Amino acid sequence: MFKGMKYVRAVMIVWAALMGMAHAHDYEVGELTITHPWSRATAPNAANGVAYMAITNNGSSDDVLIAAEAPVSSRTELHTHEMTDGVMRMREVEGGITIPAGETIYLEPSGLHVMLMGLDDQLVEGELFPLTLTFQNAGTIDVEAAIEGPGAVLDLHSDH
Amino acid sequence: MNRNVVLTGVASVTVAAIAVAAGIYFTRAPAFEPVGLLPPADLGGAFTLVGSDGAEFSSGDLSGSGAMLYFGFTYCPDVCPTELARVAGAVDQLAEEGIAVTPVFITVDPERDGPELVGDYADLFHPDMIGLTGSVAQIEQVAEQYGVYYRRVEDGSATDYLLDHSSYIYLLDPTGRLVWMFRPTDGVDAMVQTIVEAAA
């Protein structure tokens, strides 16, 4: 079992190197796997930041990401984007982000994201910051988001 | 006829032959699909705004190189950084092709985005990126000229609001004329190839 875990780690590290990331990391809570929470570097006095990740539901019932909290920002919301006629509309997701049983939901650029509002500190590339995620069924988990470049677009799909 | 003239004549014929050969080669190459949109003729034009140093900045200050404009706001951490990183990537690739294009970020949120904020935000994405703001009236005018839609999402908060905004990249030629528009779905390589072909 432990050996198996070690092997998974090694594969993750190789995968991270291939993806050109500083490192990849994942977390388990209940039946959920949270893959590589990441963020983007911000300007010195930027008000807002963002966090992305992939969330896989290995269970047989749906779960819902209902809240995210980060000490780096005074407020956090769960957002999505819609684009119609070339206009981007960013909106809060009412009722949280559903993670259907057996599926992976991607929080990624120009789509679902955790919006960090009222940043206290600049987010610096290469650093990490803590993020607490709360799910309706699986409960609460503390993760760390890896800060990538200011306009980074990571593709976590190839991991699955 | 002196020798130099003969040599020049031979050289011209050689150049012409290479050009014909190249023409045949390119017409036989698979058709290249340009990306983006030809802007309506009434869009674009000169503008005067405020630079990151607080001083007046006019579109004439960009002349001598092309420019890629993106309209957004610094409180936007998701779509705007994605698009500005695409602008920065395109500008670098175009420089390698010998085409000088200045990246420009213009805020549509002048009430919150002062000169320092737009300057710091632009610096994040490219060392040459110019960040611009202006008075509410100046921003309204330039947005209207370029057909940029933006609207504050009313949530009852005076300082913590979001903006809906159109998301195009505008290409100006070195004379300041709006020549092309790119959408978020247009890949960087395809944008660069479109511009290289158009400039050829």
Ligand SMILES: [Cu+2]
């Ligand atoms: Cu958002």
